[in-house]
Every structure is written in C-alpha cells, then in structure tokens.
Amino acid sequence: MAEQSVTVLASTNFQLPFPCGQAWAGNSSGSSAHRAYEIDFNRGGTADADLGDTVVAAAAGTVVISSHQGSTNGYGNLVKIDHGGGWTSFYAHLNSRSVSAGAKVSQGQKVGTVGKTSKPGNNISAHLHYEVRQGEGYPGNIRKAVFNGSTFGYPTQTLTSKNKCGGTNPHTAQSVCGSGYTVIDSAALGTAGTVYLLYNNANGNNCVATIKKSSLGTATATAAYLEVQGKTRVTDSGSFTYYAGPVRAAAAGKCVKWGGKAGSSAYNSPFEHCG
Ligand SMILES: [Zn+2]
Secondary structure, three states, X not given: OHHHHHHHHHHOOOOOOOOOOOEEEEEXXXXXXXXXXXXXXXXXOOOOOOXXXXXXXXXXXXXXXXXXXXXXXXXXXXXXXXXXOOEEEEEEOOOEEOOOOOOEEOOOOEEEEOEOOOOOOOOOOOEEEEEEEEOOOOOOOEEOOEEOOEEXXXXXXXXXXXXXXXXXXXXXXXXXXXXXXXXXXXXXXXXXXXXXXEEXXXXXXXXXXXXXXXXXXXXEEEEEEEEEOOOOOEEEEEEEOOEXXXXXXXXXXXXXXXXXXXXXXXXXXXXXXXX
C-alpha cells in the first residue's frame, strides 16, 4: 500500500510550494503540533524574515478551502487544494490568501503569502506550514511530501524550488539591458534561448543579452558578446540561470559584431548595424 501511494503521489509531480529557484529549509520535527509528515518552511535568518513571501501551488488542482480557521484549529489562514485521486495539499498560517474556494489553480500559481496567523492566543513566527494528505482519517492520511519526484528528506532538508522552472523566463532583453534600450535585431539559439541586440538612442549605446528559454532556474553555459569595430570584444560568459549580459558599449556610427551562446547553440553576426 505504501509503495502504491508514493507512486501515485510522485506521478502528480508535486513541486516545492515556492517560486522557481528559491531555497527553503523544511523542518518536520520542529513543531509540537505536527502529527506525522507535516513540514514547516523558512528561509530567512530572523523570526519574521519570510513574512509576505510568495506561496505557490505545489501542483494543479481546485481550491476547496480558502478561509481563516479561527479557533477551530491552529492553521489560521488556510488554503487547501484538491489534486484529484484523493490527494490534497495544505498551506497554513498564511498572511494573505490570493485564491478563493472553487477556483482552479495551476502548478506554480500564487495562492497566498507566508504569515503567522493561527488560532487566538497561539503566537508563532512566520513560516509556511505545508502538508499533503490522501483520503480521510487524520492524522493517518498525512503522506510524506514529494518534491520534484523525490521524497522529502525527513525530518529536515533544504531544497531549491523547481516549481514552474520550465515556464516563461521572467527576464526580457529590455529588462536586462535597462530602460531606453529597444531591440533592433535577434537570433534564435536553437530551443535554448535567443540573443538580442539592442540600441539606446539617447546615449548611442548598443547592448547584447542572451535570454534563456530552457533549463530556466538551472545554471547552464550561457554567453553574450559585443564587439565594436576597432575595439576589443567584451563577453559575458558563464553558468547562468536565466540570461547572459548585459554587455553594453558606445557604438553610435560604428559597425558591431554581436552574438552569444545557450546550450549547444551559438550565433555570431558579421560586422553590421553600422549606422
Ligand atoms: Zn507546521
């Protein structure tokens, strides 16, 4: 039975209930209120460092509870999501809730923020209380939490979220290069990313940035370069999670070579954009 339960749970691909790339320390044994495999998550160095941090859905599902539990139990602001097959996840002590009962949520969607709400008289420091259950019969229905296909390292483990890491890159060429820059050329780097050439009319600078499309949140070989004719090429190259660059240089009235790398794909322009 236990083997079967774990298989079903893993197949739903639960992820850490925090945005991609964030590292959180989970602790199952630190709370006297815990009965089985519940986990409290923190990442900050002080009692309330995590207050207001974003909490996201561990997996897609339907919100079945979004309310303050009052004196009924110690959960305070609670969001409970039904993932089908009898599986549910609990997000407790929330400072704020951003979904309502009945709402469908996608994996990685924000459901609230980390808080310290509980029943009256129960003073706690800010953390996320997370638990997974299957079926009825508390506390026997509390299951070991699985994240990214691996069972949590009970009683304590620090994990980096892979939740929606395959989603969209939150960075754009414009956000990387800064205000005033607009894209004037681009080249695909296979499916791994795109390298962009931008220009700032106000100061005559070019900027190059390589924006990843795959392995988002994971450090992979990425590069961006800019070479103004007659000057030394400037390259930003390394293991980056979302982008390489920005590489900026004054290039008004000068030809430039530009390009970059992501994964196994590279692009190298000739001297161009001489205006
Ligand atoms: Zn807890």
